[in-house]
Amino acid sequence: MYLNPKIEQRVVQAILWVFTLATVFILFFIIFYILHKGLPVLSYNFLTTNPLDMGKSGGIYSTIIGTIALTIMSLLIATPLGVGTAIYLTEYTRESRITRVIRFGSECLSGIPSIIFGLFGFILFVTKLKMGWSILSGGLTLAFMLLPTIIRTSEEAIKSVPYNLHEVSYSLGSTQWQTVTKVVLPSALPGILTGVILSVGRSVGETAAVIFTAGSALRMPTSLFSSSRTMAVHFFILAREGISMPNAYGTAAVLIITILIINIIAYRLMHKFIKKYS
Amino acid sequence: MTRLERNERLIKIALFVIACSAVSILAVITIFIFSEGTPIMFKYGLRSFLLGLDWYPSEQSFGLLPMIIGSVMVTFGSLLVGVPFGLACAIFLTEFSSRRLRHILKPIIELLAGIPSVVYGFIGVVILVPFIRETLGGPGLSVLAASIILGIMILPTIISISIDSLQAVPRSYREGSIALGATKWQTTKMVILPAAKSGIIASIILGMGRAIGETMAVIMIAGNAINIPRSVLDPVRTLTSNIALEMGYASGEHRQALFATGVILFIIIMILNTIANATSVKGKAAK
Amino acid sequence: MSDRIIQTDNFSHYFGAIQTLKNINLEVRRNEILGIIGPAGSGKSTFLRALNRLNDLTYGSRIEGTIKIDGQDIYAPGTSIVELRRKLGMVFATPIPLPRSIYENVAFGAKMAGIKSKSELNELVTDCLVKTTLFEEVKDRLDSSATKLSGGQQQRLCIARILALKPEFILLDEPCSGLDPISTMKIEESLRQLKNEYTIILVTNNTKQAARVADRTAFFLNGELIEIGQTEKIFTTPADQRTNDYISGRFG
Numbered sequence: 001m002y003l004n005p006k007i008e009q010r011v012v013q014a015i016l017w018v019f020t021l022a023t024v025f026i027l028f029f030i031i032f033y034i035l036h037k038g039l040p041v042l043s044y045n046f047l048t049t050n051p052l053d054m055g056k057s058g059g060i061y062s063t064i065i066g067t068i069a070l071t072i073m074s075l076l077i078a079t080p081l082g083v084g085t086a087i088y089l090t091e092y093t094r095e096s097r098i099t100r101v102i103r104f105g106s107e108c109l110s111g112i113p114s115i116i117f118g119l120f121g122f123i124l125f126v127t128k129l130k131m132g133w134s135i136l137s138g139g140l141t142l143a144f145m146l147l148p149t150i151i152r153t154s155e156e157a158i159k160s161v162p163y164n165l166h167e168v169s170y171s172l173g174s175t176q177w178q179t180v181t182k183v184v185l186p187s188a189l190p191g192i193l194t195g196v197i198l199s200v201g202r203s204v205g206e207t208a209a210v211i212f213t214a215g216s217a218l219r220m221p222t223s224l225f226s227s228s229r230t231m232a233v234h235f236f237i238l239a240r241e242g243i244s245m246p247n248a249y250g251t252a253a254v255l256i257i258t259i260l261i262i263n264i265i266a267y268r269l270m271h272k273f274i275k276k277y278s
Numbered sequence: 279m280t281r282l283e284r285n286e287r288l289i290k291i292a293l294f295v296i297a298c299s300a301v302s303i304l305a306v307i308t309i310f311i312f313s314e315g316t317p318i319m320f321k322y323g324l325r326s327f328l329l330g331l332d333w334y335p336s337e338q339s340f341g342l343l344p345m346i347i348g349s350v351m352v353t354f355g356s357l358l359v360g361v362p363f364g365l366a367c368a369i370f371l372t373e374f375s376s377r378r379l380r381h382i383l384k385p386i387i388e389l390l391a392g393i394p395s396v397v398y399g400f401i402g403v404v405i406l407v408p409f410i411r412e413t414l415g416g417p418g419l420s421v422l423a424a425s426i427i428l429g430i431m432i433l434p435t436i437i438s439i440s441i442d443s444l445q446a447v448p449r450s451y452r453e454g455s456i457a458l459g460a461t462k463w464q465t466t467k468m469v470i471l472p473a474a475k476s477g478i479i480a481s482i483i484l485g486m487g488r489a490i491g492e493t494m495a496v497i498m499i500a501g502n503a504i505n506i507p508r509s510v511l512d513p514v515r516t517l518t519s520n521i522a523l524e525m526g527y528a529s530g531e532h533r534q535a536l537f538a539t540g541v542i543l544f545i546i547i548m549i550l551n552t553i554a555n556a557t558s559v560k561g562k563a564a565k
Numbered sequence: 566m567s568d569r570i571i572q573t574d575n576f577s578h579y580f581g582a583i584q585t586l587k588n589i590n591l592e593v594r595r596n597e598i599l600g601i602i603g604p605a606g607s608g609k610s611t612f613l614r615a616l617n618r619l620n621d622l623t624y625g626s627r628i629e630g631t632i633k634i635d636g637q638d639i640y641a642p643g644t645s646i647v648e649l650r651r652k653l654g655m656v657f658a659t660p661i662p663l664p665r666s667i668y669e670n671v672a673f674g675a676k677m678a679g680i681k682s683k684s685e686l687n688e689l690v691t692d693c694l695v696k697t698t699l700f701e702e703v704k705d706r707l708d709s710s711a712t713k714l715s716g717g718q719q720q721r722l723c724i725a726r727i728l729a730l731k732p733e734f735i736l737l738d739e740p741c742s743g744l745d746p747i748s749t750m751k752i753e754e755s756l757r758q759l760k761n762e763y764t765i766i767l768v769t770n771n772t773k774q775a776a777r778v779a780d781r782t783a784f785f786l787n788g789e790l791i792e793i794g795q796t797e798k799i800f801t802t803p804a805d806q807r808t809n810d811y812i813s814g815r816f817g
Contacts, residue, residue, distance in 0.1 A: 009463040013374055019366030020375075024383065026430055027390050030401050084296035092290050094624055104555065105301030111484070111551040112307065112544070113491025115518045119540050120307045122525065123314055144303050151300060168661045171619060172674040173651035173730060175282045177289050182677070187664055198392075205394025208493040208518075212525055236396045236494060239403065252397055259392045267385050279645045 031256055038253025041246050047254070051218050055234060056244045060251055062220040066135070066228035069221055070214055071203045073139025074146055079196055081143070082150025083185075086192075089151075090158045091180050110148035114209040117145050121213035133215025133227035141213040142206060146199040153198070157191025157273070158184060190273035194266045201262040205255065207232045231255055311544055315537030327538060333504050335524070335532035342539060344506050348514040349490055349546075351507065352424045352500065356489040359429025361482055364436030368478075371437075372444040373466050384441070391434035399498030402427040407499055416511030419501030424514065427495055432485035439484060443477020443558075444470060480558040487550045490543070493518040517543045568594050570733070570764065571616065575630035578608075578615055580623065585611045587788045588630070593734075598756060598765040600779025600796060602772050604816065608788040609768045613736050616766070617653040618646050651678065654727030658739040660719035662711035667703050670711045670722055674730040693725040697755055717748025724755065735759060737767045741774065753778050772812050776800050784808045 003011070045059055052058030085106070089099055121141030131137045161184050169179040185192070207230075215227030216237060229237075231251055238248040319327050322340060330341020367387060371380050402423055411418030447470050455465040471478070501513020502523060515523075521536050521543075528536055571593035578586035586608045593599050601609045611620065618639065620626040631638050639649055651674065663670050671690045680686060690707070694700035699721045703714070711722055720740055727735055737756075741749040756765060756778055769775055775782050776796060783793040784805075792805050803809045810816060 005461045005464055009461040012463045016366045016370035016374055019363050020370045020383065023363055023367050023390075023433060024386055027386060027393075030393060030397065033401065033405070034397065081296055081299045084293055085300060088293040088297035092293055102297050102301055105304045107555060108548065108551050109300055109304045109307075111487050111491075111547055112304075113487075113493065113518060113547060115491065115493040115521050116307070116311065116540055116544060116547075119521060119525065119537065120310050123537075124306075124310055144307070147300055147303065164657070164659075164661050165663065167619060167622065168657065168663060169673075170622060171617060171650055171655040171657075172677065172726065173647050174674075174677040175286055175647055177286060178282070178677050182673075183663060201392050205392070205396070207394065207396050208522060211522075232394050232396050235400070236498075239396070239400050240498060248400070252400060255394055255397065259394065260389070263385075263389050263392050279643060280647055283645055283647055 031260070034249065034252045034256045038249035038251075038256075041250030042253055046250055050220060051234070051247075054243055055218065055238050055247055057247075060231060060234060060247075060254065062218060063229050063231045063234040063251070064254075066214070066221055067204055067230040067232070069135050069228060070138050070142060070210065070230055071200055073135055073224070074142035074203050075196060075199060077140060077143035078146040078150050078199065082147050082195075083154045083192060085147075085151045086154035086158055087180055087185075090155055091176070091184065106148045106151050109144070110152075112145075114145060114206060117141050117209040118212040121209065126213055132225065133213065133217070134225045135214060135221055135228050136224045138210050138214025138228070139224075141209050142203050145206070145209055146202060149199050149202070150192075150195050153195025154188070154192045157188040157195070160191065160273075161187045190269045194270045194273065197262055197266040197269070201259055201266075204230070204258055204262070205232055206230075207236050211236070231258075308544070311537060311540050314534060315539075315541035318531055318534040319538045319541065328542075331506070333520075335528070335535060338531065340531075340535040340538070342517070342520075342542065344504050345515050345517045345520045345539065346542070347506050348421075348500070349516040349518070349543075351421050351510075351514060352428060352496065352516055353486055353489045355421055355425025355510065356428035356432055357482065357486060359426055360432040360436055360485055360489075363429070364433050364481070364485070365440060365478065367433070367437045368440035368444060368481075369466060369471075372441055373462060373470065387437055388434060390430070391438075395431065395492060395495045396498070398427050398431050399495035402495065402499035410511070414511055416509075417501060417513055419499055419513050420511045421500070421507050421514050422510040424496050424500040424516075425510070427499055428489045428492055431492060431495065432488045435488050436481045436485045439481030440474070440478050443474040443481070446477065447473045476557045480554040483550050483554040483557070487547055487554070490516075490546060490550070491518060493522045497522055570595050570635055572633045573630065574633070576615070576632055577629040578611055578620065579625075579627045579629075581625040585788050586615065589790050591783060591790055591793050593764060593766060594781075596760060596762075596764055597780040598760055598767055598778055600775030600782040601766065601768045601785060602770070602775050602782060602811070603785035604811065605770065606787075607785040609785045610738050611788075612785065613655075613738055613766060613768050616734075616736060617650045617655055619650075619655065621646070651730045652732055653734040653736055654730050654732035655736040656720070656723050656727060656738065656740045658742050660716060660723050660743075662714070662719050662722060664710070664712060666708045667711045667714070667722060668707040671726050671729050673726060678730075689729050693728040694722075696728055696759070697721040697725040698751065699725055715748075717744050717751060720744060720748065720752060721755070724752070724759075728759075733764060735763050735765045737765065737769075739769055739771075740767070741769070741771065749774070772800075784811065786811070 047059060048061050049059035050062045051060060089102060093099055121137055125131045125137035125140055126133055165183050166179055169183040210230055211233050216229045216233055217227035218229055221228040231254060235248055235251040235255060238244055238251065327340055327342050329343050331343050332339045332341045371384060406423050406426060407418035410420060410423055451469050451473060452465055455469045496516050497519045500516060500519060502515045502519055503513040504515050507514045517539050520539050525536055569592040573589050573591055576586060576589040577584060589612060603609045614620045616632065628640060663673060668690055671693050672686045675686060675689055691700060699718060702718060714722060741752055759765060767779060779796045781794060782796045782799045784791045786807055792803060792808050799808060800812055
């Protein structure tokens with residue numbers, strides 16, 4: 001069949017439009033559906049009381065705290081490792097076989113499914129190292145998962161710092177480390193933060209890696225060695241076991257709102273960063 | 279040399295050690311999964327693992343074939359959904375939309391990546407599964423439901439990597455083709471897509487990796503029955519679901535068999551990653 | 566102590582396989598302004614950057630011969646590059662303020678050197694800004710971003726930033742290439758004053774600038790030092806035909 005190129009162009013353009021619109025529609029649908037069903041459940045009480053009766057009633061306070069504790073724990077480990085790796089790759093070495101191995105390793109790590117991380121964390125941290133289901137085990141496992149993202153975003157942020165700033169810093173008698181910490185990192189900070197914030201989003205939403213390492217205890221965590229249930233895990237259990245649909249929707253709404261806020265902050269930061277160096 | 283300059287050596291060594299963390303973690307994970315999972319595979323024979331039809335852990339019967347087929351079906355199903363949508367979005371955003379529209383739509387679409395997989399699974403359970411059950415029959419929890427939800431979940435991967443590779447096509451290619459009187463679509467079809475081919479293929483392979491590796495959403499909507507599905511409306515269990523569903527209570531050889539499941543999953547993912555890496559490196563070298 | 570405080574001896578420099586400087590023999594004298602002229606790609610900037618070892622940052626940079634400053638071989642193993650760079654403050658072609666405040670820009674070098682005393686830093690910053698005639702213009706907004714200054718102000722800030730290092734030498738790499746005539750005049754004026762305290766090496770592709778401010782002038786071409794001498798002599802009776810061709814504008 002032969003179509004006039006102009007007509008073909010129109011047809012294709014219309015099809016592409018429809019697909020794109022459909023994609024956007026799916027996203028909005030998910031968000032609005034969850035908010036529509038979940039917002040009525042939300043209240044100050046829901047956020048500030050502990051779950052009762054396996055989550056059938058009560059709020060989600062302890063799962064919020066569990067999520068925050070686990071996220072902080074994982075970032076405290078992943079951020080220094082990730083930013084340090086990025087500094088090494090960009091500032092302290094040239095492209096070589098070693099950097100290729102490091103980058104390839106990080107890429108492979110980012111491709112590993114979260115359930116494998118969960119399996120690994122369970123066997124190493126929970127059982128072999130006897131940390132049990134705990135914030136520590138979960139935080140370490142999550143940190144390993146987040147590491148590749150932080151490495152990649154930090155590397156990009158550091159690379160985009162203009163080279164002549166390095167020269168200026170060196171010519172003023174700074175050592176390499178001073179140049180990195182006083183000139184390069186401050187300039188790359190928004191970009192690095194974007195990566196860290198997106199990692200917060202991932203750790204808030206993660207379930208498979210967390211459920212086998214941090215466990216699913218509903219009690220308020222009291223130490224690094226307490227088992228703790230995150231919001232995502234709580235939501236999964238409520239929905240899957242049909243414990244309480246209203247509370248499941250409420251938890252989902254809190255999750256979605258958190259993710260939205262995180263993405264908006266990350267997007268804002270990224271924009272600021274791009275404006276600065278373009 | 280000043281004191282600070284002497285410290286530089288130490289700093290460099292420390293940073294090198296840190297930089298090895300990602301590779302070391304990868305190595306440790308690989309070693310652990312393999313050392314926990316392979317003994318039992320050799321004990322009962324690779325054949326019975328890969329081709330066995332029956333999974334009765336309590337009777338030492340560890341056939342993974344239904345789960346392998348399940349993972350493959352769900353993954354290809356998700357590509358049937360995700361690839362057309364993903365490529366359409368990527369092409370639309372890079373070649374056909376205005377700058378303004380792109381700046382609005384791109385972050386919105388990227389938001390898809392941020393939505394937790396349990397939420398996708400949940401939407402599948404409350405909306406898609408009943409819909410399939412009522413209109414097409416069957417239990418609803420099915421290959422079809424899992425394929426559609428996974429197809430949506432891999433969209434951000436396909437879209438963002440495809441956009442990157444489309445944008446990497448030199449502007450002169452576009453201008454040259456347009457100057458010869460080609461329409462935008464002809465240019466895209468004849469010039470841009472071939473030039474961005476390797477990146478697009480890499481995006482699809484990485485999307486595949488995500489689909490194979492996804493766990494929680496699949497558990498919620500695929501039905502998890504251990505048999506080889508006869509139609510897309512039948513329930514199915516994937517490799518990932520198999521691990522997640524039974525990990526909580528498994529012990530002894532059963533647990534080892536779950537690690538063996540992990541080994542197979544791990545190998546598939548590594549093969550996919552290596553292919554994706556090789557195609558995108560080849561594509562970069564060609565430019 | 567000898568008057569010749571920088572002395573190069575058959576100094577050559579390579580980037581990979583490309584030789585960028587060929588057997589340079591020259592000396593720099595205390596409290597002079599040495600102008601270095603030559604067309605683009607003649608090696609004059611590379612020479613300047615060899616003096617504070619900034620070329621070391623580029624992979625594949627290699628040298629032969631020696632450069633001695635105050636009798637010390639600066640490429641000898643164990644040399645403190647940090648101290649060397651503090652001794653030879655450098656001003657670049659385009660003003661590149663660090664993305665910090667005016668105050669922080671000037672205080673940067675001193676802080677890196679470990680000076681922490683607030684009063685000492687305040688005094689230093691004021692002093693350096695006064696010397697570059699910038700103080701009156703910026704004294705009310707020391708905490709605002711240095712990137713908001715005009716081009717000429719930024720370049721004077723870059724000089725002030727160097728002075729805070731308490732250097733012996735000031736290296737300038739085409740410092741006025743992006744500036745308007747009035748800003749250029751202000752910078753040349755401050756160079757003449759700075760000469761009393763510092764030894765200045767000025768790389769410029771504006772031959773008239775060298776004629777205006779340099780005591781002695783060196784002419785570089787294709788990585789070679791063609792001739793060096795009193796500025797007046799170079800510009801009136803050069804010994805080499807190529808020098809004559811260049812300063813009379815036949816090429817470059």
